[in-house]
Every structure is written in structure tokens, then in C-alpha cells.
Amino acid sequence: AQSVTQPDIHITVSEGASLELRCNYSYGATPYLFWYVQSPGQGLQLLLKYFSGDTLVQGIKGFEAEFKRSQSSFNLRKPSVHWSDAAEYFCAVGARGGGADGLTFGKGTHLIIQP
Amino acid sequence: NAGVTQTPKFQVLKTGQSMTLQCAQDMNHNSMYWYRQDPGMGLRLIYYSASEGTTDKGEVPNGYNVSRLNKREFSLRLESAAPSQTSVYFCASSEQVDYGYTFGSGTRLTVV
Numbered sequence: 001a002q003s004v005t006q007p008d009i010h011i012t013v014s015e016g017a018s019l020e021l022r023c024n025y026s027y028g029a030t031p032y033l034f035w036y037v038q039s040p041g042q043g044l045q046l047l048l049k050y051f052s053g054d055t056l057v058q059g060i061k062g063f064e065a066e067f068k069r070s071q072s073s074f075n076l077r078k079p080s081v082h083w084s085d086a087a088e089y090f091c092a093v094g095a096r097g098g099g100a101d102g103l104t105f106g107k108g109t110h111l112i113i114q115p
Numbered sequence: 116n117a118g119v120t121q122t123p124k125f126q127v128l129k130t131g132q133s134m135t136l137q138c139a140q141d142m143n144h145n146s147m148y149w150y151r152q153d154p155g156m157g158l159r160l161i162y163y164s165a166s167e168g169t170t171d172k173g174e175v176p177n178g179y180n181v182s183r184l185n186k187r188e189f190s191l192r193l194e195s196a197a198p199s200q201t202s203v204y205f206c207a208s209s210e211q212v213d214y215g216y217t218f219g220s221g222t223r224l225t226v227v
Contacts, residue, residue, distance in 0.1 A: 009155075034215055043119075043205060043218035044158075090157065103216060105150075107157035 002027040002093045006106035013081050014114045021076040021109050023091030032094035033074040034103065035065055039087045047089075050074065061085070086113045117141055121206050121219035128196045128226045136191040136222050138206030146209045147189035148173075148216065149181060151202040158205065164189055196226045 003026040013019050025031060032051045036044040048059025055067040065076045074091060088110050092103040119140045128134055140147065145166045150158040160173030164183040178200060180192045189208075193200055203223050207216040 036218075043220040044207075044216075045218075046215045049215050104160075105158040107155060 002031060002095055002104045004091050004093050004104055004106035006089075006091055006109050008109050009107070010110045010112065012112040012114055015083055016080050019076075019078045019081045019085070019111070021089050021091075021111070023074045023076065023106060024072050025074060025091070025093045026072065027093055027095070030069070032103075033065075033067060034092040034094070035059065035063070035074075035076050036090045036092060036105075037061075037087050038090065038108075044090065047076070081111075081113055083113045083115070086111055119206055119208055119217050119219035121204075121222050123222060124220065126222060126224050128193075128224065130197060130226060132196050133192065133194050134196065135193075136204055136206075136224075137188070138190065138219060139188045140206075140208040140217070141187065142208060142210075142217065143186070144208040144210050144217075145186070146211070147183065148207045148209075149179075149189070149191045150205045150207065151175065152205060152221075153202050161191065161204075193224075196224075198226045200224065201226045 005024045007022050034049045035047040037047050038044045047063050048057050050057045050067045058064050063078050067074050088108045090108050091106040094103045122137045148163045149161040152158050159175045162181040164170045167186045170181050182190045203221045205221050206219040209216045
């Protein structure tokens with residue numbers, strides 16, 4: 001079974017500073033990987049996804065993530081954060097081979113933006 | 116707006132009461148899911164439905180039942196609510212896993 005670890009429960013970053021959120025996964029083959037963002041009181045919005053090809057993927061809101069097979073990682077980055085980026089971020093892994101047995105989510109990283 | 120619609124948005128139940136959470140999507144997706152979100156636990160899959168007429172248990176199905184009424188609708192029922200079921204419930208749908216999921220805005224349920 002697949003699993004996801006987000007090592008940082010909370011991260012505080014100053015507005016304008018760069019950001020990296022860590023995600024490590026466990027899966028026997030190359031997985032589908034996703035990052036979602038959840039603003040307070042809202043549902044989850046897809047930021048970006050990886051399933052093949054270029055290991056650096058671009059997403060919405062200026063985010064990018066890099067798939068590193070050797071490290072089983074899919075870290076999320078942004079060069080300069082804005083106050084509106086304060087939210088909960090979830091990494092998720094999905095199994096290849098079809099089926100609909102669900103994505104497995106990490107426990108989330110809460111991002112705080114300091115002025 | 117196209118997407119996933121959940122009702123109600125908020126609900127307070129007494130222990131032992133029953134209720135059904137409703138979910139509908141208008142994107143013609145085959146697969147639908149129910150997750151619960153608890154602080155520090157992330158999202159955990161309760162039940163899913165790969166297609167109309169099929170349902171399967173996820174990671175935390177105890178205390179819940181589901182119905183895939185048609186391709187659009189997937190409901191979650193609590194037969195006898197318990198305080199441990201206090202949570203935020205999300206419905207999601209997808210065409211296939213590599214497309215990612217579209218989530219509803221959630222139902223915040225409190226069981227007292």
C-alpha cells in the first residue's frame with residue numbers, strides 16, 4: 001500500500017521569501033503525485049500533479065514541484081510567497097494501474113506567512 | 116459552476132441520531148469518494164465508488180454506509196452517530212486517478 005509523509009506540520013515564512021514544502025512517498029513503482037491546497041473553511045484545490053515525463057512540474061499560483069525518484073520525494077516550491085498563500089497543503093499519492101481505490105494523503109503542512 | 120456540491124454545509128447531531136450527507140457532481144465523472152478530515156490526521160478515505168452501482172470500503176468505513184444513487188450522486192449515511200464521527204466530510208469525484216480529484220467544499224459535522 002502507498003503512503004505519504006509530510007515531515008513538517010507547521011512552517012512559517014516571511015512574505016516575499018522562498019518556500020519549500022517536503023513530501024516523501026512510499027510506493028512500489030512510479031506513482032501519480034499531487035499537491036493540493038486548502039484555504040480555511042474551503043475544500044481542496046489541485047495545485048499540480050505528476051504522472052510521467054518532465055520531473056519538474058508547474059502548477060497554478062506560481063507553484064512548482066520536482067519528482068525525485070532516488071529520494072522518493074515530491075517537494076513543493078515557490079520562489080516568493082504572498083500573504084494569500086497561507087493555507088494547509090497536502091501531498092497525495094495515487095496508485096498506477098487504474099482502479100479507483102483513492103488517493104492517499106499526507107497529514108498536511110500548515111503554512112503561516114509573516115508580514 | 117461545474118463541480119461537486121455537498122449538502123448540508125454544517126450539521127449538529129445528538130449521539131444516536133442518523134443523517135445522510137448528500138453529494139452530487141455534474142462533470143460526468145465515473146468515480147466518487149467520501150473522505151473525513153480530522154486535525155493532524157489528514158484526509159482518510161471512508162468509501163468510494165468506481166462506477167454507478169458499485170461501492171467499496173476505504174480505510175475507515177466503520178459506522179458509515181453509502182449509496183451510489185446514479186452517476187451524479189453519492190450519499191454517505193450515519194445510522195447512529197457517535198462523538199467520534201465529529202469531523203469535516205469531503206466528497207470528491209474523478210474521471211481517472213491521474214486527472215486528480217475535484218473536491219466539494221465539505222460538511223462540518225458535530226456529534227454531541
